[in-house]
Amino acid sequence: RTLGAYSGFGAIKEVLENPTGKPDKDGMATLVAELHEVIRANTPDEREYKRYMDGIKNSVLTAFYTPPKVADAIVEAIWDTRIAPQRILDPSAGTGVFVNAVDFHNPYAEITCFEKDPATGLILKHLHPEKRVRIQGFERIEPKYAGYYDVAVSNIPFGDVALFDPFFSTHTDPVRR
Structure with missing residues (x-):
């Protein structure tokens, strides 16, 4: 239940700053310092700690997770068309609300999830250990999967962010292109 309630760090700009030595008017500096301590204590080295912190910082502008009711409505609309997809792709899975919605209709569907943020990806893996979870950006999908999936369903982050995708650029x- 606790992991399922995780909704990322969207709009929590305080995680962008190092909290040490700052006045703590609203208690955020204390919470951010605790976040740093927990991640540092649970990563094997400085490189991995930095990877997790960078993932959290990079998600501040885009981590606004889809409410389950929205995912349920979108997936319900797909099934209402009498399409019964077997191979589903979620290119920006968050903690898996679309996985839950698809599982309601077809618990045997093959679902592949991409989640770029390492912390969220780890939570996604714990919540959905039976699914294929790739903790990397969707742009890293191999060309052999072009045309493989029956449907891609997600609520991808919106914003003025360009990604390099070698498949499309060439x-x-x-x-x-």
Whole structure:
């Protein structure tokens, strides 16, 4: 239940700053310091600690997780069309609200989840150990999966952020390029 309630660090700009030595008017500096301590204590080295902290910091502008009712409505609309997808892709899975919605309709579906933020990806793996979870950006999907999935369903982060995708940047189709 606790992991399922995790909703990321969207709009919590305080995680962008190092809290040491700052006045703690609202208690956020104390919480951010505790976050740093917990991550540092649970990572094997400085490199891994930095990877987790960078993931959290990079998600401040985009981590606004989809409410389950929204995911349920979207997946319900797919099943209402009498389409019964067997291979589902969630390119920005968060903690897996779309996985839960799909599982309600087809618990045997093959679901592949991509989650770029390492902390969220780890939570996703714990919540859905039976699913294929890739803790990396969706742009890293191999070209062999083009056309493999029956449906891609997600509520991807919106914003003015461009990603490099080697599949599309070198594609022969000018629209995809």
